[in-house]
Amino acid sequence: MTPTTAIVTPWVDHPELVEDYMAAVADGPPDELLVIDNGSTPPLDFAAVRFEENRGFTAASNAGLAAARTDAVLFLNNDVVMTRPGWLDMIRDALEPGVLIGARLRYDRHGDVDGQPLPYLDGWCLAGMTADLRE
16 A cells, blocks of 8 residues: 655755745645745745744654654755656655665765765655654
């Protein structure tokens, strides 16, 4: 069974990104869209949660995770442009407990741990089951 999915996006200012972002998420669409306004001026009228001041990316992401009522959560940056129709369905189809799904598996120095290269997922598009992420 395909999990219900929320998209969580921290957002500060940059109204010029709204059109491309909304087109990308509309392709899914997600079961729940949780844009976290992280102190934008003026406030975002499409945000699910608003912070009066910027609390940082992690706090905004965690607020979205706490608010999610779906089986899975996809953390998605706001500066996206859809390039592949059906992108969210591909992510949903791959989701299962204990698994993280991302847009791209990378192998470069950013993934080094104690000098050892390790593969990693880009954080701009990262999904997992809600219970796993909360744990």
